[in-house]
Amino acid sequence: MEHQLLCCEVETIRRAYLDANLLNDRVLQTMLKAEETCSPSVSYFKCVQKEILPYMRKIVATWMLEKSRLQLLGATCMFVASKMKETIPLTAEKLCIYTDNSIRPDELLQMELLLVNKLKWNLAAMTPHDFIEHFLTKMPLAEDTKQIIRKHAQTFVALCATDIKFISNPPSMIAAGSVVAAVQGLHLGNTNTFLSYQCLTHFLSQVIKCDPDCLRACQEQIESLLESSLRQAQQHNVSSETKTVEDEADLSCTPTDVRDVNI
Template identity: 35%
Template sequence: MELLCAERVSPSSAAPAPALASVARAAAPDPVLLRRRVLDNLLRTEERYAVTVNYFGAVQTEVTPHMRRLVAEWMLEVCEDQGCQEEVFPLAVSYLDRFLSTCPVGKSQVQLLGTACLLLASKLREPGSRCLPADLLVFYTANSITLSDLCSWELLVLSKLKWDVAGVTAHDFLPLLLSRLPLRGLVNTDMVHRHAQTFIALAARDYEFTLYSASTLASCSIAAALRGLSLDGHLPRLQELTGIDLDCLQTCLEQIEEMVQNMIEDRAVSAPNGQTREAAGWTPPPSQDKAHSNAATPTDVRDVHF
């Protein structure tokens, strides 16, 4: 059998334009993925990746919810600074919780674990070759870990998760649920989608939201986004789509609204007269030029006595 290819490609078509060569192309939206069977499959599969027990005290004897929140906020800062896909941070936090629910870690290993989870999530959810570089993640920790440590913990996390890293997150439910709500002509669904993504990211920082299923968090984030746009009354329809108890949805929705309200009040108290976070002692993330940037570990994370 002859495998020689005699095709000739002109230089103009072989070399991509410099402006387009560095752009990572993501797949276009596929309407087939919005079918009801996809939603049903996600609802069945999400239980496999759910954390159903309070691992503080039962599994973790040194790590506290406060430490988890600090590391989760740092992970969110890294994702925002690097312009990661919205799905990366919730998936990384899902890895973090699944690992902590099965394997005890020490105080000094929490940020290393979060860094490994970020590396894995970016490899899975970032298009093309845009995943977070390992050496950049080490730099974001103010070089408190080594590249060898990160690679070793990446394999450790994979082994503890049994290499099952294609987890279901609340982001996966957003397009499926939004496409089934009667919103046409009433509101910009893209805006609702963005607001719901923000609520999901904020909720991922707090451990209390970990015990909710991904579909519950997605439904309540959509409901909260619609309420913020003066469109209420869609919670019963979301309950029909997901089969979740209406009281559970109502409780989660109230917690999301309380979380947002508390965050607004905290920002008003901690940053009066338009002061920025830098004035409060927060160290900003580094720019791409590592040689002239400060370390990106938030001050309050470093102040935890590991």
């Protein structure tokens, strides 16, 4: 069976209704201005820290490192982010368990204080997820269609966070590219003229005020990243199945008789 990105999971957490006042054009324009201050420097691997290299970014984003301080910082960022965004935030104790108790709750709280001081308490940074709802609100689509596009786009945004190539793209462009990639992958443009590749790309490029070619390049990078990730997952599954079959074959073999062993 081919790998398919269905994104049909149903969210069980209760969330507040969307406020239409927070989805108007004035808010979007403010977000587009604010995102310029939230983009990291492309050279931060050389200037800010030297322990993590660009090719390690995916590992850092998906798994805990042995470096205790980096692990503590990553857990603290998740701790603060969950307080800002989640209905039920992560607890300090649960995060410590996730790190196999390599950090203590008091260390996490101390690092939290250091983190918010370094950020000067400016914790509402713009992320691609913040723009997705603005784009969907402007698209004349049925709610069930928006829901499936939303799920796919959020998955693509999470995938982009693991790849260094997207660090130079503003959050709005990653969000727009993810929406276009989602629509393309679902083949929705075949039945809706507005969702055709050219129309949707032109529309979103006008919304975020960027060159359509830049948006297309970002969308193509996202599709390329998805393709390589699915390929790696498929290879991993095949190798795991092969190993399981080999292990079962070893167990099913009759043990060598002691008298047949030549020393």
